[in-house]
Amino acid sequence: MSRQVIVYAKCLKNHLSRLSRFGLEGTFFEIEGNETNKSIESYLKIIDFLIEKDFKKSDLLVAVGGGSVLDLVGFVAATFMRGVEVAFVPTTLLAMVDASIGGKNGINRPWVKNILGTTYLPKQTFLDMYFLSLMSPEELYPGYVEMIKVAVIDAFCSIDQTEERLKRQYSGSFLEDWEFPPSEKSIERARALKQGIVGEDIQEKGLRKLLNFGHTVGHALEAYLDFTMSHGEAVQHGMSVEMELLEFPLVLRQKIASYFPYKTPFPAIHRENFLKILLRDKKNAENKIALSNVLMHKHKEYIAYFDAEKVVNACLKRAHDSLYPGA
Numbered sequence: 001m002s003r004q005v006i007v008y009a010k011c012l013k014n015h016l017s018r019l020s021r022f023g024l025e026g027t028f029f030e031i032e033g034n035e036t037n038k039s040i041e042s043y044l045k046i047i048d049f050l051i052e053k054d055f056k057k058s059d060l061l062v063a064v065g066g067g068s069v070l071d072l073v074g075f076v077a078a079t080f081m082r083g084v085e086v087a088f089v090p091t092t093l094l095a096m097v098d099a100s101i102g103g104k105n106g107i108n109r110p111w112v113k114n115i116l117g118t119t120y121l122p123k124q125t126f127l128d129m130y131f132l133s134l135m136s137p138e139e140l141y142p143g144y145v146e147m148i149k150v151a152v153i154d155a156f157c158s159i160d161q162t163e164e165r166l167k168r169q170y171s172g173s174f175l176e177d178w179e180f181p182p183s184e185k186s187i188e189r190a191r192a193l194k195q196g197i198v199g200e201d202i203q204e205k206g207l208r209k210l211l212n213f214g215h216t217v218g219h220a221l222e223a224y225l226d227f228t229m230s231h232g233e234a235v236q237h238g239m240s241v242e243m244e245l246l247e248f249p250l251v252l253r254q255k256i257a258s259y260f261p262y263k264t265p266f267p268a269i270h271r272e273n274f275l276k277i278l279l280r281d282k283k284n285a286e287n288k289i290a291l292s293n294v295l296m297h298k299h300k301e302y303i304a305y306f307d308a309e310k311v312v313n314a315c316l317k318r319a320h321d322s323l324y325p326g327a
């Protein structure tokens with residue numbers, strides 16, 4: 001008979017009874033469930049636990065937690081006995097709308113995120129909105145920013161657009177009904193949008209590259225600020241800068257910005273230091289920065305390359321405008 005091993009984030013210890021509604025019960029394994037635990041040490045601890053429990057190829061591994069638990073356990077599932085079945089119970093908004101979809105998993109090494117990983121799809125994903133009631137608005141925010149991101153990508157990512165549809169999309173109407181905190185309906189819609197994109201391009205040869213929208217500048221900002229800025233805010237700033245570089249019309253940028261309830265100033269940056277961090281991104285070539293080319297109907301390529309100087313100047317301008325609004 002098939003058994004289940006359920007790896008869960010420690011902070012959910014008192015909420016595990018929620019799992020029985022999905023028929024999930026078995027042997028539990030607790031981990032801290034944060035970014036630090038996306039490590040080779042945690043990976044080996046889970047592997048050793050599975051060996052100790054005589055986990056069989058026909059058994060089911062279950063991950064309950066945020067994106068870091070899903071990434072870690074997904075990687076265990078992909079590699080243990082050359083692959084065992086895994087089910088996800090995402091418990092953060094980011095994990096529901098992003099990390100649980102598309103099969104990417106991975107663990108970190110010091111200073112290098114997701115350096116080991118595979119693409120391996122879960123057998124099933126179970127959603128329970130109850131878990132979101134345990135999160136503060138600040139904790140929900142990174143997931144919400146990803147929801148806006150995927151909505152923008154979906155609106156423009158097709159090369160073949162009718163003029164009428166484009167007119168509608170450029171008015172920002174695709175964001176109507178979206179609000180913060182998000183409704184269950186919009187969470188399901190955001191999941192479907194991401195699923196649609198990765199379903200067409202699971203190996204990230206083209207379309208899926210667009211999901212990096214906002215993250216080139218966003219990741220550079222996070223690294224520049226030693227991860228003191230939240231991921232949501234960094235990606236929000238990243239999207240604003242990248243939309244400007246991609247020449248989104250100002251009215252549309254303003255409309256999209258109006259859906260972000262938190263408006264923190266763009267931080268002050270030092271030109272040379274920020275440039276160095278931007279150029280570390282492995283997608284870049286020579287002095288060019290690779291950005292997800294969301295306005296596909298205009299540019300017909302998934303990636304657009306910009307002079308690094310131009311990207312830094314756009315960031316410096318935003319930092320200046322944050323300091324002197326209306327100047």
Ligand SMILES: NC(=O)c1ccc[n+]([C@@H]2O[C@H](COP(=O)([O-])OP(=O)(O)OC[C@H]3O[C@@H](n4cnc5c(N)ncnc54)[C@H](O)[C@@H]3O)[C@@H](O)[C@H]2O)c1
Pocket residue numbers: 009010011032033034035038065066067068069071091092093094095098099100101102103104105131132134135139142
């Ligand atoms: N595989 C992918 O496609 C993909 C996509 C996006 C992000 N990610 C990864 O996801 C990770 C970030 O995920 P995250 O934002 O969910 O953070 P996380 O998994 O690091 O969790 C953040 C904190 O929230 C706690 N937590 C979990 N559920 C909770 C709940 N319901 N209420 C309150 N606290 C809860 C966790 O224990 C942890 O302390 C990163 O490692 C990132 O690389 C992966």
